[in-house]
Amino acid sequence: MSSPVVATAAMNLHLQSGKTPLHILKDIEFSLAPGEVVAVVGPSGSGKTSLLMVLGGLEQATNGAVSVAGTMLTGRSEDELAIFRRKNLGILFQNFHLIPSMTALENVALALEIAETGQSYSEIMGAATAALTAVGLGDRLDHRPKALSGGEQQRVGLARAIVSKPKLLLADEPTGNLDQDTGAKVIDMMFALARDNGTAVFLITHDPALARRADRVLSMNHGHLTAITQSVPA
Ligand SMILES: Nc1ncnc2c1ncn2[C@@H]1O[C@H](COP(=O)(O)OP(=O)(O)O)[C@@H](O)[C@H]1O
Numbered sequence: 605m606s607s608p609v610v611a612t613a614a615m616n617l618h619l620q621s622g623k624t625p626l627h628i629l630k631d632i633e634f635s636l637a638p639g640e641v642v643a644v645v646g647p648s649g650s651g652k653t654s655l656l657m658v659l660g661g662l663e664q665a666t667n668g669a670v671s672v673a674g675t676m677l678t679g680r681s682e683d684e685l686a687i688f689r690r691k692n693l694g695i696l697f698q699n700f701h702l703i704p705s706m707t708a709l710e711n712v713a714l715a716l717e718i719a720e721t722g723q724s725y726s727e728i729m730g731a732a733t734a735a736l737t738a739v740g741l742g743d744r745l746d747h748r749p750k751a752l753s754g755g756e757q758q759r760v761g762l763a764r765a766i767v768s769k770p771k772l773l774l775a776d777e778p779t780g781n782l783d784q785d786t787g788a789k790v791i792d793m794m795f796a797l798a799r800d801n802g803t804a805v806f807l808i809t810h811d812p813a814l815a816r817r818a819d820r821v822l823s824m825n826h827g828h829l830t831a832i833t834q835s836v837p838a
């Protein structure tokens with residue numbers, strides 16, 4: 605059996621709001637296998653984004669263990685976490701976060717340059733073109749974000765997130781700004797690409813129909829993460 609991409613144990617996140625201590629994440633025990641897709645649902649303010657930030661090394665857990673792609677994230681310096689992120693992570697945001705002055709191709713190529721894969725310029729351009737073609741945008745390579753629809757921009761975001769074949773893809777309500785059909789298409793592509801690459805997916809969504817497509821659905825409530833559905837062991 606291959607080792608999990610994500611494993612947390614007895615993990616807590618405490619933050620401070622002014623003088624008020626906040627217990628944001630409570631005793632999180634959670635693991636994610638290579639290629640597995642997990643959806644996380646739960647009310648606003650329950651801690652979903654906070655958990656994503658901890659898994660992405662963007663927020664440090666207060667205590668407990670967090671291992672992602674074989675790296676223990678607790679007690680790392682900011683520099684170590686930055687290197688961890690660019691080698692192991694893809695992130696898909698609700699608001700796309702594309703660079704407006706760059707074409708679709710340049711946006712995707714930039715992610716590969718940052719990942720420092722050791723590829724040559726022509727290899728990077730080839731891989732970026734292939735990723736955009738895989739999301740159905742092979743004829744939009746030279747378009748800047750403002751010349752693309754919301755669904756197309758999010759597909760560029762997806763191509764950018766997966767072009768480096770990350771071990772873990774983190775997505776925070778990636779279809780929140782798309783109509784339902786467009787959102788469903790983006791999610792289908794995300795799942796297919798993840799399976800092709802063996803990428804584990806952590807998907808936060810408000811949409812129960814999208815959540816049901818995942819291998820497993822988890823629920824966050826007041827900082828507690830619980831299983832709603834469990835995949836049946838093969
Ligand atoms: N940097 C922060 N400092 C203090 N409190 C925060 C911070 N980030 C989030 N919170 C609080 O943590 C709780 C969980 O937030 P969040 O993880 O964004 O929830 P969700 O994504 O489920 O809506 C909320 O009560 C929020 O106000």
Ligand SMILES: [Mg+2]
Pocket residue numbers: 652653654776
């Ligand atoms: Mg959130």
